[in-house]
Amino acid sequence: xxxxxxxxxxxxxxxxxxxxxxxxxxxxxxxxxxxxxxxxxxxxxxxxxxxxxxxxxxxxxxxxxxxxxxxxxxxxxxxxxxxxxxxxxxxxxxxxxxxxxxxxxxxxxxxxxxxxxxxxxxxxxxxxxxxxxxxxxxxxxxxxxxxxxxxxxxxxxxxxxxxxxxxxxxxxxxxxxxxxxxxxxxxxxxxxxxxxxxxxxxxxxxxxxxxxxxxxxxxxxxxxxxxxxxxxxxxxxxxxxxxxxxxxxxxxxxxxxxxxxxxxxxxxxxxxxxxxxxxxxxxxxxxxxxxxxxxxxxxxxxxxxxxxxxxxxxxxxxxxxxxxxxxxxxxxxxxxxxxxxxxxxxxxxxxxxxxxxxxxxxxxxxxxxxxxxxxxxxxxxxxxxxxxxxxxxxxxxxxxxxxxxxxxxxxxxxxxxxxxxxxxxxxxxxxxxxxxxxxxxxxxxxxxxxxxxxxxxxxxxxxxxxxxxxxxxxxxxxxxxxxxxxxxxxxxxxxxxxxxxxxxxxxxxxxxxxxxxxxxxxxxxxxxxxxxxxxxxxxxxxxxxxxxxxxxxxxxxxxxxxxxxxxxxxxxxxxxxxxxxxxxxxxxxxxxxxxxxxxxxxxxxxx
Numbered sequence: 001x002x003x004x005x006x007x008x009x010x011x012x013x014x015x016x017x018x019x020x021x022x023x024x025x026x027x028x029x030x031x032x033x034x035x036x037x038x039x040x041x042x043x044x045x046x047x048x049x050x051x052x053x054x055x056x057x058x059x060x061x062x063x064x065x066x067x068x069x070x071x072x073x074x075x076x077x078x079x080x081x082x083x084x085x086x087x088x089x090x091x092x093x094x095x096x097x098x099x100x101x102x103x104x105x106x107x108x109x110x111x112x113x114x115x116x117x118x119x120x121x122x123x124x125x126x127x128x129x130x131x132x133x134x135x136x137x138x139x140x141x142x143x144x145x146x147x148x149x150x151x152x153x154x155x156x157x158x159x160x161x162x163x164x165x166x167x168x169x170x171x172x173x174x175x176x177x178x179x180x181x182x183x184x185x186x187x188x189x190x191x192x193x194x195x196x197x198x199x200x201x202x203x204x205x206x207x208x209x210x211x212x213x214x215x216x217x218x219x220x221x222x223x224x225x226x227x228x229x230x231x232x233x234x235x236x237x238x239x240x241x242x243x244x245x246x247x248x249x250x251x252x253x254x255x256x257x258x259x260x261x262x263x264x265x266x267x268x269x270x271x272x273x274x275x276x277x278x279x280x281x282x283x284x285x286x287x288x289x290x291x292x293x294x295x296x297x298x299x300x301x302x303x304x305x306x307x308x309x310x311x312x313x314x315x316x317x318x319x320x321x322x323x324x325x326x327x328x329x330x331x332x333x334x335x336x337x338x339x340x341x342x343x344x345x346x347x348x349x350x351x352x353x354x355x356x357x358x359x360x361x362x363x364x365x366x367x368x369x370x371x372x373x374x375x376x377x378x379x380x381x382x383x384x385x386x387x388x389x390x391x392x393x394x395x396x397x398x399x400x401x402x403x404x405x406x407x408x409x410x411x412x413x414x415x416x417x418x419x420x421x422x423x424x425x426x427x428x429x430x431x432x433x434x435x436x437x438x439x440x441x442x443x444x445x446x447x448x449x450x451x452x453x454x455x456x457x458x459x460x461x462x463x464x465x466x467x468x469x470x471x472x473x474x475x476x477x478x479x480x481x482x483x484x485x486x487x488x489x490x491x492x493x494x495x496x497x498x499x500x501x502x503x504x505x506x507x508x509x510x511x512x513x514x515x516x517x518x519x520x521x522x523x524x525x526x527x528x529x530x531x532x533x534x535x536x537x538x539x540x541x542x543x544x545x546x547x548x549x550x551x552x553x554x555x556x557x558x559x560x561x562x563x564x565x566x567x568x569x570x571x572x573x574x575x576x577x578x579x580x581x582x583x584x585x586x587x588x589x590x591x592x593x594x595x596x597x598x599x600x601x602x603x604x605x606x607x
Contacts, residue, residue, distance in 0.1 A: 004143045011336045018335045029112040036108040043101045044168040048175025051310040054307050114159035120152035132346045133413040142224030154334035162328045169317040176314045183307040191311045194282025195318045219257045356435040357603040361520040362389050369419035381574040392552040394565035401571040403555045407523045411440045445526035447510035454489045461517035476545040478513035511542045522550045
């Protein structure tokens with residue numbers, strides 16, 4: 001399973017490969033993108049028009065002869081007066097055309113970039129929801145958010161903006177080069193040669209851009225995780241006075257990010273002054289040689305003014321091209337990271353001949369199961385357990401003994417290393433995953449409620465449930481009395497994670513969600529351990545309704561809650577050490593269950 005922080009962006013320099021990967025997303029905005037790039041061409045050429053217009057202005061207006069004329073459509077015009085009238089109109093028309101083109105280009109750029117990014121995000125979110133539980137175990141929330149949300153923006157918006165900037169700059173560059181050649185090919189060779197030297201350093205920094213971009217992504221993810229943990233764990237932070245600790249952690253991350261940014265600036269920032277210095281040398285040479293050409297009569301003052309203006313204007317697209325190439329490399333790093341995500345494959349998937357799980361659940365059997373979260377560290381060791389239809393099995397033992405692992409393996413949150421888990425004699429790896437999970441309901445210790453109404457949270461168990469089914473689930477979960485106290489009843493909106501409800505209320509909403517699903521297998525993982533006695537009593541009644549005519553796995557630290565289990569399985573360090581009813585195990589001399597029971601109820605026994 002890929003750890004996102006270990007990304008290498010190994011395909012970042014395979015430009016053709018990455019563009020081919022991006023093409024389906026580019027295709028969705030293809031015609032608007034083409035229009036954008038077409039409009040960028042005249043926008044880039046306009047600076048050349050400005051520079052070129054200086055030649056007739058200097059030659060015919062500033063240094064012109066009033067007697068100079070030209071014929072047009074049978075009329076004679078004086079050049080000087082013609083250009084005097086034309087130039088103000090030309091300035092207004094030029095500004096209007098340039099303004100309209102800039103607006104359209106900016107609008108199209110934002111539209112196409114955001115549209116591509118949104119399509120990418122939707123596909124990446126589908127990939128995220130398809131990933132295994134293990135993927136979320138090994139990656140922080142901040143890093144997942146950065147990779148699945150920030151990288152698509154960089155890959156899409158930056159690609160469109162960078163390509164627009166590249167096309168605009170390249171045509172601006174060629175337009176100005178044309179003006180240079182039109183005015184003096186000799187001076188043009190000098191100017192173009194100097195510009196070529198100035199842009200060369202860009203070619204040597206692409207690897208540094210990749211490494212710094214990847215490192216910045218990791219640090220940014222760590223910072224987001226810190227924010228998420230500070231928000232979710234605010235009570236712990238306050239209770240244990242951890243504010244200074246969190247502040248110190250965040251300050252270190254900020255400093256690390258600053259160092260990375262400055263590391264790139266140190267390597268990229270010198271390009272601008274070097275380009276400026278090299279270009280200044282070129283301009284100095286042009287000025288010196290240009291003066292001699294004017295004196296020799298090879299060049300007019302207008303041509304020289306137009307040439308110098310073009311050369312000065314050429315610095316901007318040359319510099320922009322340099323930084324555009326740098327930005328384009330950063331964009332390709334982001335694109336490479338995005339398609340690394342698309343290459344992720346969940347380890348847990350349907351087998352070729354997976355079958356649906358239909359009918360009643362007659363038996364569940366764990367046979368010689370070995371499982372480990374980390375290679376070489378077994379959590380379950382040769383675990384064996386057979387469960388009959390409608391039987392309630394309680395799993396008890398010390399923390400870390402493997403109780404939660406046993407139930408997490410049944411819906412294939414994880415896959416076992418060896419052995420087998422069978423339902424009705426069929427290995428669960430040969431059962432369709434969606435069908436398997438449709439037959440299992442969970443109630444956890446800390447049940448997650450999503451932002452939305454209580455109704456919406458309950459209906460997640462069965463989105464197409466009827467109103468009658470919903471009312472029955474609410475009644476059996478003992479929620480009806482509580483909902484009657486709320487102004488909006490079942491349509492009351494709960495806060496993030498159900499923060500506006502008490503622990504017992506959240507549990508009953510979760511039980512209603514499991515009730516309406518009506519799955520034949522129910523897993524209760526510490527469902528009442530975090531509740532006070534009064535809340536536990538109400539929740540236990542709701543759980544009793546949920547457990548009727550179901551095959552049930554119960555994990556509980558409070559042994560008082562499992563007296564009614566058909567059998568109790570005692571786990572210790574990943575092994576099943578005892579199995580039997582409460583009466584059988586409590587009377588077993590020196591038994592593990594008796595030891596756990598006596599530890600919990602020593603006070604009552606003493607009394």
